[in-house]
Amino acid sequence: xxxxxxxxxxxxxxxxxxxxxxxxxxxxxxxxxxxxxxxxxxxxxxxxxxxxxxxxxxxxxxxxxxxxxxxxxxxxxxxxxxxxxxxxxxxxxxxxxxxxxxxxxxxxxxxxxx
Numbered sequence: 001x002x003x004x005x006x007x008x009x010x011x012x013x014x015x016x017x018x019x020x021x022x023x024x025x026x027x028x029x030x031x032x033x034x035x036x037x038x039x040x041x042x043x044x045x046x047x048x049x050x051x052x053x054x055x056x057x058x059x060x061x062x063x064x065x066x067x068x069x070x071x072x073x074x075x076x077x078x079x080x081x082x083x084x085x086x087x088x089x090x091x092x093x094x095x096x097x098x099x100x101x102x103x104x105x106x107x108x109x110x111x112x113x114x
Contacts, residue, residue: 016053023051
C-alpha cells in the first residue's frame with residue numbers, strides 16, 4: 001500500500017503545503033535543487049518529490065530539510081507531541097480511557113537477562 005493511500009485529504013494537503021514552502025525557502029536562499037540534494041545527501045529526484053509533498057519521502061528527509069531552514073525547528077516538532085502538550089491523552093489517561101501497556105510484556109526476556 002502506498003503512503004498516499006493511508007493519508008487523509010487534509011494530511012496530503014498539509015504535505016503539499018509543506019513541500020511548497022520548502023521550495024520557496026530554498027529558492028529565497030538562492031539554492032538550486034542540486035545544492036539541497038548535496039547538502040542533505042539525497043538525490044535531486046528526492047528533493048523534487050519532497051517539494052511536491054510526496055508522502056513517500058522519509059520523515060527524516062523532511063526534518064533534515066527543515067533543519068537547514070531553521071536549526072531549532074526539529075526540536076519544535078518534538079514539542080508538538082511532548083507529554084505536557086498532549087491534553088487529550090492526559091484526559092484519556094485520567095479518565096481510564098487510555099490503553100495500559102506493561103513494559104515487561106514488551107521487552108523480550110533475553111533483553112532483560114532472562
